[in-house]
Amino acid sequence: MSARTPAPLAVPVNGGPVSIVWFRQDLRLADNPALSAALQRGGSVIPVYIDSSSEEGNWAPGGASRWWLHRSLESLDAALRARGSRLIVRRGTALHELQSLCRECGADACYWNRRYEPAARERDKLIKQTLRSTGYIAESHNATLLAEPWELLTQSGGAYQVYTPFRRRLLAHIKPAAPTPAAAQVPAPRQWPKSLSVAQLQWLPAIPWYRGMAAVWRPGEAGAAQRLQDFVASPLTHYAQRRDQPGIEGTSRLSPHLHHGELSVRQVWHGVLRATGAGADAADPRCEKYLAELIWREFSYQLLHHFPHTPEAPLRAGFARFAWLEDRSALRAWQTGMTGVPLIDAGMRELWTTGWMHNRVRMVAASFLVKNLRQSWQSGARWFWDTLVDADLAANTQGWQWVAGCGADAAPYFRVFNPVTQSRKFDPQGHYLRRWLPELARLADAQLHAPWLADAAQLRAAGVTLGTSYPRPIVDLQDSRVAALQAYRQMRA
DNA sequence: TGAAATGTTGGGGCG
DNA sequence: ACGCCCCAACATTTC
Numbered sequence: 249m250s251a252r253t254p255a256p257l258a259v260p261v262n263g264g265p266v267s268i269v270w271f272r273q274d275l276r277l278a279d280n281p282a283l284s285a286a287l288q289r290g291g292s293v294i295p296v297y298i299d300s301s302s303e304e305g306n307w308a309p310g311g312a313s314r315w316w317l318h319r320s321l322e323s324l325d326a327a328l329r330a331r332g333s334r335l336i337v338r339r340g341t342a343l344h345e346l347q348s349l350c351r352e353c354g355a356d357a358c359y360w361n362r363r364y365e366p367a368a369r370e371r372d373k374l375i376k377q378t379l380r381s382t383g384y385i386a387e388s389h390n391a392t393l394l395a396e397p398w399e400l401l402t403q404s405g406g407a408y409q410v411y412t413p414f415r416r417r418l419l420a421h422i423k424p425a426a427p428t429p430a431a432a433q434v435p436a437p438r439q440w441p442k443s444l445s446v447a448q449l450q451w452l453p454a455i456p457w458y459r460g461m462a463a464v465w466r467p468g469e470a471g472a473a474q475r476l477q478d479f480v481a482s483p484l485t486h487y488a489q490r491r492d493q494p495g496i497e498g499t500s501r502l503s504p505h506l507h508h509g510e511l512s513v514r515q516v517w518h519g520v521l522r523a524t525g526a527g528a529d530a531a532d533p534r535c536e537k538y539l540a541e542l543i544w545r546e547f548s549y550q551l552l553h554h555f556p557h558t559p560e561a562p563l564r565a566g567f568a569r570f571a572w573l574e575d576r577s578a579l580r581a582w583q584t585g586m587t588g589v590p591l592i593d594a595g596m597r598e599l600w601t602t603g604w605m606h607n608r609v610r611m612v613a614a615s616f617l618v619k620n621l622r623q624s625w626q627s628g629a630r631w632f633w634d635t636l637v638d639a640d641l642a643a644n645t646q647g648w649q650w651v652a653g654c655g656a657d658a659a660p661y662f663r664v665f666n667p668v669t670q671s672r673k674f675d676p677q678g679h680y681l682r683r684w685l686p687e688l689a690r691l692a693d694a695q696l697h698a699p700w701l702a703d704a705a706q707l708r709a710a711g712v713t714l715g716t717s718y719p720r721p722i723v724d725l726q727d728s729r730v731a732a733l734q735a736y737r738q739m740r741a
Numbered sequence: 742t743g744a745a746a747t748g749t750t751g752g753g754g755c756g
Numbered sequence: 757a758c759g760c761c762c763c764a765a766c767a768t769t770t771c
Contacts, residue, residue, distance in 0.1 A: 492742085611742065650742085662771040663743050670743090728745085733771060 253530035264291030274509035281389035305367035323468025331432035361391035397553035407554035470729035472505035480523035493680030494606035503638035562654035588719035593682035603637035
């Protein structure tokens with residue numbers, strides 16, 4: 249078993265202190281402050297990943313994330329091996345595993361990069377206290393954000409709840425540090441502790457439902473660097489015009505790499521500034537729109553930090569008594585891309601197949617679930633959590649509450665997307681719809697976005713039988729919109 | 742990072 | 757020449 253083979257001794261085995269670097273959502277060697285701090289200390293370094301799913305509260309990685317993690321950890325292990333080291337993989341409660349590791353290999357220090365999810369924060373705090381009180385060095389660093397959530401507060405010392413002033417403050421006060429390159433060598437200890445293999449985590453499903461994902465994604469630091477390079481080389485140039493068109497490669501697709509920390513937001517920030525020639529000016533029109541998205545990410549983390557209940561409950565307390573419906577078959581139709589509304593179904597199938605959905609379509613599909621079907625935003629957030637390779641508690645929570653109208657700086661409750669209008673506007677040629685809905689591919693553009701409006705001859709000519717080869721819409725868009733507005737009015741009364 | 746209803750305007754057909 | 761009406765195009769309001 250490869251996990252038990254000794255590391256290649258590319259560098260001399262080191263004496264001196266032994267430090268543990270605990271990898272979590274920072275699966276990279278470049279621009280990794282915890283790793284840098286451990287290396288700077290001298291001596292040897294033990295890179296560790298711990299599967300502590302049981303400590304993640306309601307939010308242990310979902311199926312798509314576990315597939316990604318499997319691949320990313322393999323990639324991290326390979327990158328470490330190329331530097332004379334390897335990745336140690338353990339399973340259990342994090343504190344227990346870290347303590348065992350320290351005992352097993354005489355380590356006296358643990359370094360990690362911060363996480364911001366409520367359950368992880370509490371646990372990490374306890375770990376830090378316990379390690380320190382028992383004589384160990386325990387240090388946490390920032391590898392994930394441009395600004396720590398407690399660094400950017402309003403004049404009155406509170407958390408920002410509106411995006412624009414948050415953005416203004418971030419741009420005025422934060423100058424993202426230049427990313428640091430990966431170390432050429434990671435000194436190995438005299439003896440490696442016990443380790444599972446990545447495969448033993450059993451995160452690679454027995455049934456290969458991940459094929460569609462593997463075809464699209466290359467998890468790991470090298471794949472992330474490649475994606476960034478591809479993005480700045482082309483789509484970035486037309487980002488402002490093309491980011492909303494799901495049928496073309498107009499977005500960065502960096503979200504899963506960023507979530508797992510295969511590249512840092514600082515690397516992306518500086519990479520984008522350099523590629524556009526904007527110098528240090530984040531407000532330069534050539535990169536402003538894209539950098540604004542990175543700042544939305546910061547905003548989400550800031551909200552999660554200051555309002556840790558929001559993954560489960562609405563930020564605006566009044567929404568707690570909103571009358572959501574509970575219709576399992578409607579939820580199922582949405583999940584499987586069988587609602588009969590093409591843009592929704594295309595998006596949900598893209599999600600199921602690739603583990604990702606275009607952002608414009610995410611907004612429309614979420615609006616459809618929460619408003620037209622009136623299912624709770626939590627039920628949608630849970631499905632996304634399980635199926636997205638970029639599932640990120642801060643971004644997912646913020647996104648769903650934004651759509652549902654119950655979050656900070658949220659879309660007003662009355663803002664209901666019309667999926668047909670959105671489809672005609674952002675996928676006028678139907679490239680996206682035809683890719684994901686082959687059963688409708690032969691419909692003309694005029695009928696494609698709303699096949700129920702086509703006449704019998706048009707449907708027949710396209711080989712479409714509504715109710716058989718493709719569903720009729722499971723809700724009337726007009727009626728359900730009016731009903732949603734009615735329900736919101738009732739809640740407010 | 743909406744959509745629909747409602748209001749306003751102005752060109753053109755027509756008597 | 758003029759008023760009237762229709763209606764598209766655009767603007768504003770409302771949800």
